[in-house]
Amino acid sequence: MAISIYNDFSDYMVFKGIKNVLATDFKYKNVDSDITEELIIEQFGAIHDFHEKSLGFNGYLRNRLNNNTGKVIEDYKIYIKRLTGDINSIKTTQPKNSFEELVIEYGEGVIKRGEACIRAVYQTDYIGIITRSMRKTEICLGNTDFQNLQKNNFTYVVSFEDCSYNMVEMDCFILLSKLKRKGLELDFQRLAHEFCYIEGLDESSFEFLIALVSYPHEFMKCCNKYRETKNKVQEDRFSKKLLKALTKDGDSLF
Structure with missing residues (x-):
């Protein structure tokens, strides 16, 4: 053929x-x-x-x-691990600026929410969804x-x-x-x-979607950008973005 x-x-x-x-x-x-x-x-x-x-x-x-x-699920798992590492590092050395203070204040709650979303994904027929997609x-x-x-x-x-x-x-x-x-x-x-x-x-696909849409995407993205930037003197700008990220992420849907 x-x-x-x-x-x-x-x-x-x-x-x-x-x-x-x-x-x-x-x-x-x-x-x-x-x-x-x-x-x-x-x-x-x-x-x-x-x-x-x-x-x-x-x-x-x-x-x-x-x-x-x-890929998105694996990336989201990596973001949780990186933010966990950031929080542990900041706690060890003490917060150096307002951004790091906010990470300590809100970060652990964000991690718990992210972990709950990932658990919810795996509680659906996630492997079945992947298998169907590939087939x-x-x-x-x-x-x-x-x-x-x-x-x-x-x-x-x-x-x-x-x-x-x-x-x-x-x-x-x-x-x-x-x-x-x-x-x-x-x-x-x-x-x-x-x-x-x-x-x-x-229904598994519905539950899968609700779990992913609930993930604290904006907070994680802001922390990733801060981690990658070399100019840490811009912490005030990052602090404002982090507070906006909390609002953008809104409440979990489950």
């Missing part, structure tokens, strides 16, 4: 009926207040159409796709924002550069997590259920 060869995955998706357009061709919502649950559910329909058309890809790409299956050769768009993906008579995509082999749940997680961190008042439980219904996924 002949194997089709494509330069990029976008070529294959265009062949499958997805329209590759310029960002200037999009009429999308700019204001967060314009984003309603109904609009998000419509976006799930566009995501599902992409998933259906990309499912089972077995062609050859000159520019191959990454396999990101399980069906599921592919995620990665960038599921309204600025990159829309559906009218056709499904339109601006950029395919974040596409990867991954569990279809991750495209929903990426979208809902960003919206939650923006502080939008949405029923995330309902939205996760709607996505699973549209994609034909079971």
